[in-house]
Amino acid sequence: MQFKDVVGQESVKSHLIQEYKSNRVSHAQMFLGPRGANKLPLAIAFSQLLLCQNPQESDSCGQCESCKQVQNYSHPDLHFAFPAFGSEKERGPLNGERERKWLENLKENPLFDYEHWSDVIGAGGKLLSLGRFEGDSISKKLSLKSFSGGYKIMIIWLQELMNQTCANNLLKILEEPPAKTLFILISENTENSLPTIVSRTQIITIPKLSDQAILQGIEGRQLVGITAEEVVRRANGNLLEAWEVIKGSEKKELFLDQFMHLMRSCYTKDVSKMLDWSEGASKLGRDGLVDFLSYSLYMTRQSLMSNYQSELTNHSSAEAAFLNKFARFINGNNVQKIYEEINQTSYFIQRNCNPKIMLTGLTFQIMRELHKA
Numbered sequence: 001m002q003f004k005d006v007v008g009q010e011s012v013k014s015h016l017i018q019e020y021k022s023n024r025v026s027h028a029q030m031f032l033g034p035r036g037a038n039k040l041p042l043a044i045a046f047s048q049l050l051l052c053q054n055p056q057e058s059d060s061c062g063q064c065e066s067c068k069q070v071q072n073y074s075h076p077d078l079h080f081a082f083p084a085f086g087s088e089k090e091r092g093p094l095n096g097e098r099e100r101k102w103l104e105n106l107k108e109n110p111l112f113d114y115e116h117w118s119d120v121i122g123a124g125g126k127l128l129s130l131g132r133f134e135g136d137s138i139s140k141k142l143s144l145k146s147f148s149g150g151y152k153i154m155i156i157w158l159q160e161l162m163n164q165t166c167a168n169n170l171l172k173i174l175e176e177p178p179a180k181t182l183f184i185l186i187s188e189n190t191e192n193s194l195p196t197i198v199s200r201t202q203i204i205t206i207p208k209l210s211d212q213a214i215l216q217g218i219e220g221r222q223l224v225g226i227t228a229e230e231v232v233r234r235a236n237g238n239l240l241e242a243w244e245v246i247k248g249s250e251k252k253e254l255f256l257d258q259f260m261h262l263m264r265s266c267y268t269k270d271v272s273k274m275l276d277w278s279e280g281a282s283k284l285g286r287d288g289l290v291d292f293l294s295y296s297l298y299m300t301r302q303s304l305m306s307n308y309q310s311e312l313t314n315h316s317s318a319e320a321a322f323l324n325k326f327a328r329f330i331n332g333n334n335v336q337k338i339y340e341e342i343n344q345t346s347y348f349i350q351r352n353c354n355p356k357i358m359l360t361g362l363t364f365q366i367m368r369e370l371h372k373a
């Protein structure tokens with residue numbers, strides 16, 4: 001990963017390049033900044049520059065053997081430490097598998113967050129930390145001689161998750177650092193960090209991304225039912241958030257489509273379409289259906305509200321167009337019952353009742369309610 005592949009953060013990049021050119025690379029640095037601001041990608045691009053055999057004016061060459069190894073995440077002098085879960089006994093045996101997942105994940109996209117990593121390793125809500133095992137492997141990896149004769153780099157992702165043992169271990173190394181070793185601690189906050197660690201690192205403040213950088217970061221992604229300006233506004237300098245907003249709007253578009261089909265077939269009392277809809281929607285799967293039904297509750301509420309308020313905010317243009325036509329069929333006489341029916345369907349689907357039967361039942365209830373005088 002070269003600096004040119006990392007969107008935004010121009011002033012941080014030039015600071016790091018300056019540090020490198022003037023031969024004043026501090027041996028322990030902390031990249032401190034908010035979620036989704038490209039901290040880890042910057043650390044990797046900086047490492048690539050430091051290890052490059054043919055550095056250019058303001059970036060690594062991207063071509064030499066060393067750059068290729070960094071790009072593959074196989075450089076023998078670039079190491080990572082990352083949080084995991086489980087007892088100290090469990091961590092060792094599981095580590096090989098986790099290292100593999102970590103590298104795969106970096107190759108896919110080096111910008112991700114705690115929640116994503118927690119999903120990747122299947123933590124299922126268990127807290128992640130850097131514990132004794134991780135502390136020991138940091139010392140072990142750094143005790144090896146540098147393969148290339150240059151820097152040995154250790155990137156510690158989310159240093160704030162170090163427990164006391166791991167932090168003490170790191171502190172010992174920071175007090176007497178092996179020659180030509182560079183630590184980059186990635187961090188979102190330092191509130192729970194050992195003050196002695198923080199004071200031994202040079203803090204590089206990573207600000208949130210500029211709107212321009214967010215625009216670059218979403219280039220090439222297909223936008224469904226949302227404009228780039230809206231994505232940028234909601235991302236507020238967080239590229240991960242921007243990607244989530246895009247994903248969320250795709251899902252919303254799908255749900256709106258399902259909701260429109262449901263309501264149209266019920267309103268026209270077209271039983272065969274109602275059955276088709278139930279069959280099709282049941283394929284969303286249990287979690288998908290629960291999400292869809294909660295979206296349906298939201299749209300039902302919005303329908304009722306738009307009878308009283310002329311302008312509702314936060315709708316996509318497709319939602320607004322649908323509400324404009326449909327809202328008048330939801331009123332004080334039927335809203336309560338429709339709401340209850342949707343809620344109950346969701347309740348039973350979560351408890352593993354047959355979704356197709358539950359959805360078919362729902363369509364008949366909604367049909368009845370929509371035609372109440």
Ligand SMILES: [Zn+2]
Nearest residue numbers: 052061064067
């Ligand atoms: Zn190179």
